Amino acid sequence: MSVPSLVHARLPALRAVLPARHSGDVDVLQVPVPHLRTVLSFLRDDADVACDHLVDITVVDHGPAAPAGAGRAGPRFLLVILLSSRSHGTRVRVESALDDAEPTYPTLTTLWPGALLAERELWDLFGVVADGHPSLRRVVLPEGATGHPGRVNDAPGRSPWPPRGGSGGGAHGDGARDGGSR
Amino acid sequence: MRSILEHLPHVLLPDPARESDDPGVPRDPLEDDLVRPAAEEDLARSAARGRRSPLARHVLHVVEPVDGALPLCARARLSVEGVRVTDAHFDTGFLHQGLERRAVGLAVDDVAVWRLVGRAEPPPLPQLALSLALERLAGVTAPERARALRGVVVDLVAVQEALYVLGDTALRAPRLRRAARALVHDVDALLQGVVEGDTLAATGGLRRDLHADERTALLRLLPAAERGLARLELAELADLAGVGLLPCAIARSAGVDGFVGRAGGLADDTPCDQAFEGSAPGEGQATGCAHARLRTRLADAALALQRVATTLRELPDGPVRRAEFTIPAGIAHAVVRGPSGSWSVLVAVEQGRLQRLRLRPPEVATIAALPRALDGVALDDVAAVVASFGLRMTALDR
Numbered sequence: 001m002s003v004p005s006l007v008h009a010r011l012p013a014l015r016a017v018l019p020a021r022h023s024g025d026v027d028v029l030q031v032p033v034p035h036l037r038t039v040l041s042f043l044r045d046d047a048d049v050a051c052d053h054l055v056d057i058t059v060v061d062h063g064p065a066a067p068a069g070a071g072r073a074g075p076r077f078l079l080v081i082l083l084s085s086r087s088h089g090t091r092v093r094v095e096s097a098l099d100d101a102e103p104t105y106p107t108l109t110t111l112w113p114g115a116l117l118a119e120r121e122l123w124d125l126f127g128v129v130a131d132g133h134p135s136l137r138r139v140v141l142p143e144g145a146t147g148h149p150g151r152v153n154d155a156p157g158r159s160p161w162p163p164r165g166g167s168g169g170g171a172h173g174d175g176a177r178d179g180g181s182r
Numbered sequence: 183m184r185s186i187l188e189h190l191p192h193v194l195l196p197d198p199a200r201e202s203d204d205p206g207v208p209r210d211p212l213e214d215d216l217v218r219p220a221a222e223e224d225l226a227r228s229a230a231r232g233r234r235s236p237l238a239r240h241v242l243h244v245v246e247p248v249d250g251a252l253p254l255c256a257r258a259r260l261s262v263e264g265v266r267v268t269d270a271h272f273d274t275g276f277l278h279q280g281l282e283r284r285a286v287g288l289a290v291d292d293v294a295v296w297r298l299v300g301r302a303e304p305p306p307l308p309q310l311a312l313s314l315a316l317e318r319l320a321g322v323t324a325p326e327r328a329r330a331l332r333g334v335v336v337d338l339v340a341v342q343e344a345l346y347v348l349g350d351t352a353l354r355a356p357r358l359r360r361a362a363r364a365l366v367h368d369v370d371a372l373l374q375g376v377v378e379g380d381t382l383a384a385t386g387g388l389r390r391d392l393h394a395d396e397r398t399a400l401l402r403l404l405p406a407a408e409r410g411l412a413r414l415e416l417a418e419l420a421d422l423a424g425v426g427l428l429p430c431a432i433a434r435s436a437g438v439d440g441f442v443g444r445a446g447g448l449a450d451d452t453p454c455d456q457a458f459e460g461s462a463p464g465e466g467q468a469t470g471c472a473h474a475r476l477r478t479r480l481a482d483a484a485l486a487l488q489r490v491a492t493t494l495r496e497l498p499d500g501p502v503r504r505a506e507f508t509i510p511a512g513i514a515h516a517v518v519r520g521p522s523g524s525w526s527v528l529v530a531v532e533q534g535r536l537q538r539l540r541l542r543p544p545e546v547a548t549i550a551a552l553p554r555a556l557d558g559v560a561l562d563d564v565a566a567v568v569a570s571f572g573l574r575m576t577a578l579d580r
Contacts, residue, residue, distance in 0.1 A: 023512070053452055054437050055517060056542040060530045080528060082515055089453045093515070114437030114547045125282075139273070150283055 003027040003049055003092050011042060028093045033079075036096055037106045043083060043092060044111055051083035051092055054112035057119065059126050063152045065100065076100040077128060081108070098128065107132040125150030258556070258568065265561050270553040285539035290316055290509045290531055291385060293539070306335045306373075307520045308541050309382045311527035314455040314516035316385040319531060320509045328387035328502040329456075330493050331376060336458045337486035337493075338373040340521035341411070343572060344483035345369060348414065350569035351476060355418035365410040372407065372490075375400045387503030397494055404491050411484055416476055419566075426472040426567030428555040433470075436551035440523030440544055442571060445478040446470030454519040461485050472563075472570035479572070482521055509534065522572050523547060545573050 001009070004020030004027050011018075018039070019030045031039045043051040060078040075097035083092045096105060107130040108115040119130035120139040127148035130136060138145060147154055261269035285293060293312060310332055317323060324332070345366045352359040381390050392400075428438075430446045439452045444460055447468035461481040468474065515528040523544025530538035548571050559567055 023514070026515075052434060053439075055452075055524065056515070056526045056528065056540065058528055058538075058540040058542075060513065060538040062537065080513065082526065082528065084453050084517075086452060091453050091517075093513075095513075112437060113435050114550050116550045117546050118542070149280060152286060154283075 001048070003043070003090065004029055006046065006048055007039065007042060010046065011039065014039065023093070026091050026093050028095060030095050030097075033096050033098065033105050036094075037111075040081070040094065040108065040111055043094070048088075049090075049092075050085045050087050051090075052086055053084045054108065054114050055082035055084050055091075057081045057108060057115055057122065059098070059103075059122055059128050061126060061150065061152050077103045077126070079103075079105055079128070102129075103127065104129040104131050106130070107134075109133055124148070127151065258552075258564075260556070260561075260564065262561060267556045267559050267561065267564065270556040272549050272552045282539050282541065285536050288536050290529075290534055290536060293383070293536065306339055306377055306382055307518050307525045308527060308543070310335065310456060311516050311518040311525045311541075312529065312539070313382065313385050314518065315514045315527045315529045316509055316531075318455070318516055319512050319514035319529065320385070320507050322386055322504050322507050324387040325501050325504065326498045327391075327500045330497055331388060331392055331502065332382070332456060334490050334493050335373070335377055335382065336456060336518065336520060337490045338369060338376065340458055340460075340486040341407070341483040341490075342366060342369045342373060343521050344479040347479055347569065347572035348476060350572075351422075351472070351566050352419060354421075354566075358414065358416075358418050361410070361414060365407065365414075368403065368407045368410060372400055372403055375403075384503055385509065386505075386507060387501070389503070391502045392497070397497065401491070401494055404487065404494075408484075408487050408491075411480070411487060414480060416473065416480065419473060419476060422472040422476070422563070422566055422570070424469070424471050424473075425563050426475075426555045426559055426570060428470045428551055430470065432551055432554045437547035438523060438544075438551050439547075440519065441478045441482055441521060442475060442523065442548060442551075444468070445474040452517065452519055452524050454524065455516040457519040458482075458521055459485070459489070460521065472567045475570045475572075479521070486521075515540075520544065548573060 002020075002022070004018075004022075007018060007020070007029065008015045014035055017032055017035060021028050029039065043049050058080050060080060062074065062076050062078070064076060077098040077100065079096040079098055081094040081096075083094065084090065085092075098105060103126070105128070107119060109119065109130070110132070115130075116134075117139055119133050120135070120137060122128040122130065123133075123136050124138045124141050125148055137143065141149070259271045259273070260267050313324075323329075345362045349359050349362040349366065352362065375396055376392060378390075381388050383389055428442065428446050430443075430448050433443045433446050433448050439448065440458075441460060444462075445468065447470065461478065461484075509531055511532050513528065513530045515526060518525045518527075525544065526540075526542040528538070528540040528542075529536060552568070552571060555567060555571070556564060
């Protein structure tokens, strides 16, 4: 039985809101953010799925909405979570559309501690917030850097480095989100 | 403590007052004194007496370069009691070079990872993972000859990385360190013989074939490398046995695989598109300590060289690249299991161009697991334990 079939069979209440497809040899589940934690916990803990390995977590940025009539069809930020099962030798891709203005999802660090750095990078480069992350700080940019240079509409060539001798700041100058105690 | 300072001249001792007043806030790099002799002396005396002093509570150990505000460094903040580590926090330095961002908009048939960061040499594993991800999206596989040569590349990278790790770890064994570093040059020559230029930067196979005379030259060089590897003895590092333990359960939950996982007894079976076939842990090998990691590395390297020789002798004939095909829009990812763990690459393609390139090196998982391995480790052993993980921080460039 495929992973989407198992999810639909064992989480019947979510069947209607969890479209699934097969892409190449990978099962793809599209999960709304409010159900993300339930589905991911199932994928990790169900013995027939046993996705014990978080391969990666990242985001695809399709850019800001264009003026009416010329805009993209889907959401701006697509969260992509890559999982694999060492025991079953399978791979699963979970996709979640995030809110354009407030891209947020529940942290995966409580399920897979290996998400620690990847989620910091998501915040650092894309401004995507892993709610509940124990230490959501910049990781590849210095504290005090401005903006999120992974976003496709971030000014090309703009230096994200804080001005020498200053403390950073500016519109996005929040080196650590809420002091890292979320 | 003194041995760390002797072996790692780049050790940086922060101002303890500023550290305690506002921990975690970086200082202006221009204000940094790279080495403070007085602080160093105080720290050494404090550690020798086994006492805890305000100065001895925080040691910032910067692995090249010395200035914490420059790119490509890792930082460990250690809390110590006497001479033992009681708590460790690992962090990256400032690594952003815009690599992934610069890839957005590139045509999918012309993406060379190293050109994005302006390097002369190709990083083989992410480049290979990128090709595999695009092939997965297109629904094609590379010809048999190309797959065999890709396997040779992964194996040679394994040998090269094993030698780097051994050279970095053998702080107290200068003879071993010299031998490992000398051998690196031989293996570099082998690797460059296969992946010269942009050989790997091709979807559907390789950009260029390995000619018969090149194969002959490689086969002539291999025995010397095999003999050099066989001469490396780990007896000089026996005091690392039982040190820097990474429990299997921690490795698993952090997502660690590769030699670090196997040295702790973790079955290395992450599903991969192109897997490095490492050695199975021998009896008493899967203890998860620094010495076990080195033993596993060397066993892997010996196996890898054997496979390279076999593959080159029995290299299948035929083309090295698929004929024309198109890469449709969509998202795909591929995993290449290298010697240090899995490289994952995700691509999102729209209208023949990259919308997103995501490179995830194995170091992301290793760094998350590292603090546990340092728990209770004597300060004198910290550098060797960290080195035994084989972190290549350049892999984390973004």
